[in-house]
Amino acid sequence: MQKPVLTIFYQFNPWRSSIGGIQTIIRSFLKYAPDSFEIRFVGTTDDPTEPLFTWREANYAGRTLQFMPILTLQDNNHRKRIPVTVRYTAALLRTCLESDFMHFHRLEPTIASKQWQGEKTLFVHNDLKQQAAKQKIPALNHALERYLIQQFDQVLSCHTGSLELYQDRYPNLSDRITYINNSYDDGVFQPAPDRSAHRRVLAQTMNLPEETQFILFAGRLQPQKDPVLLIQAIAALSHPNAHLLLAGDGELAPEVRAEITRLGVPATMLGAQTQTEMLRLYQAASVFVLSSRFEGLPVSVLEALGCGTPIVTTDCGDTPRLLNSKSGVVCQDRAAITIAKALDQVLFNPDHFPVEACVSAAQPYAAQAIVSRVYEDMLWRWKARSRERVPVARSYT
Template sequence: MIKPVLTVFYQFNPWHSSIGGIQTVIKNFVKYAPSEFEVRLVGTGHEEQHLRVGEWHEAELAGKAIKFMPLFNLKDDNVRRLIPTTIKYAAALCGRNLASDFMHFHRLEPTLAALNWPGEKALFIHNDINKQMNSAGGKDAIAWRYLPAAYFAIERLVLGQFSQIFSCNTESAQLYRQRYPEIADRVSYVKNTVDNEICYPLTWEERQQERRQLAIRMGKPEDTQFVLFAGRLHPQKDPILLVRSIAALNNPKIHLLIAGDGDLRAEIQTEISRLGLSEQVTMLGAMNQAELAQLQRLSSVFVLTSAYEGLPVVVLEALACGTPIVTTRCGETPNLLTAHSGVVCEERTPVAVADALRQVLQNPGNFPVEACVKAAQPYSASTVVGAIYNDMLRRWEQRTSICQTNREFLTGVSL
């Protein structure tokens, strides 16, 4: 039986994954792919896998059989390099033709290589590019910030090839419609996704038991409350503001867990020491999704101090685990939170973030598990991903039917 083929293009290795919500979204598209589809992934290799680059390999991911092609080996993408991985990935695609029935791209630069490929293409936009371009930051800021005219020229060149342009941020989607009115009907908002088989809540009693056990293992008092952050340690997430917010909170019974890695690790450690917070902050390094979900289930609050965002997957994961959110006003997160599932900081200052944390930590009854889970329900991966696949399958069947009709007509004419 002929199946429609979806090929996903992104610069990661799902078995040695770097930190990021895009990776999680892609894994959900693999895990919840219906049996009617064949899924292929073009990513990066890892020296431990001993896979030949530039060739297809049979593999299994999230319980699904896929075809995987590594374009080059990459040991650790959590640390930026002189040549951005996106550029290296785009260069490795040049000269190839990896066209299929459907193609999903999660970065703009690699789509230059696909300009002449046949098939239906979709671009997923995960951040507000305008805010990225205007963001502060040194070597860790988006490189295109120094060449915005070049970026937008590439954007205008490649966008016409896409049948669909998805943005997980409603404001960003509207900006793309305004900037490119000729393809405005192809731009739409799409929900990021959370895997409820991994991210699920505990009862209140179970949550408290897990929290006490973690406190004991860490040598902390049993009544310690945990504040959790997870993500890349890069200026976008502003982890320095996060650490300073814990100092402003000034409560020795609050402990900050930082799950993630990146170029700001050393700077964060220095700031922790400078503020005398070594006993109140633990840096956990990179964690896999299941490990992180265990922490999300027992933490009192998940905090996000980002300068800009799309819709962070970790926010959806925390909510699905029953944990309320404290966030700066950025990205889509403020639009999905309710009065009982989180607090939005109107100012990006340590005092404002500390006040918001205090509001949640001192009033847990105002932010019940049920309200948090309810806020995340519309983002269930099985529902969101399933709907997208259903639309793809419908369009493929329509095209296949038309082609079959045309073939029968031409056969009849020749006879």
């Protein structure tokens, strides 16, 4: 029997370490794809000898798929003079890769897909209102958005504010725009059997005292995440055994390193980490922290909670709505002292933030269930398409 074809488009290589929640979501869609679909992924390669615009069979997490790199890209964790999105879009314009279903995670590359046939889905990951405030030419971006958004059969947003913005801005598309829970790989990110022992082992590995309490940050070192503010918050801590771990890389790395030195903050910059390494860090950390200016719903938050680690976050994005008093603390402002006090609250009172409460907060966002429902709906629409018009919007919560 013929299988429906899903083609996923994004500017990275799933087999290489790459920082970002979008990459994590895509990996879940590859890993948990049912056998009833043929999966294709259009991405990038870091191997200058690998042919571009050529399909090859590959294996990801035990799942066979077709992979086509259209761009050679070295070190995707730092911004380039010419944005990667622009280069990826230009490459897509050279070909036609239409299929039964197409998933896009950035709007700009869909300039190329405007005339392609097949069902198109756009995933919205960020807070679009905050993102627009940072744009240099917002009118141009809005015009491009209005031109491109009409092509989508489905717009799935994991940020409630962005969902409402799109529904208000495009009422003629309201039946196509819906919410989807962001997700984490619950088959991987689970609590350690003995968190204290796990923490002590990590401290010993890093030549730190066994009583060290780890504060974990994971993400790109870029202005949106405001890691410099985080360093200033760590400098204001009262807890004597706290040590900050920064898992990630980006253009602010030199500035962060300089601020650590200037303030004498107990911190270690780890660079980009693999999934296995991140699991070890989540399981050993006493608290996970976000100092962001704006967010959607970071996958790193869900992974930390899934490992039983409580959260301290600035009041942005959808993270505050999933936390309760037993799984984290939401800072009411972005002052360094406020973040420091919230971190101290967790570090001095670990029994107030039990592992079970954290895992419970993450469970509605388990990837296996969410991804499976998306695929089930796609297969149902594919089978029914020849018989009748089928509405596509559905909330994946």
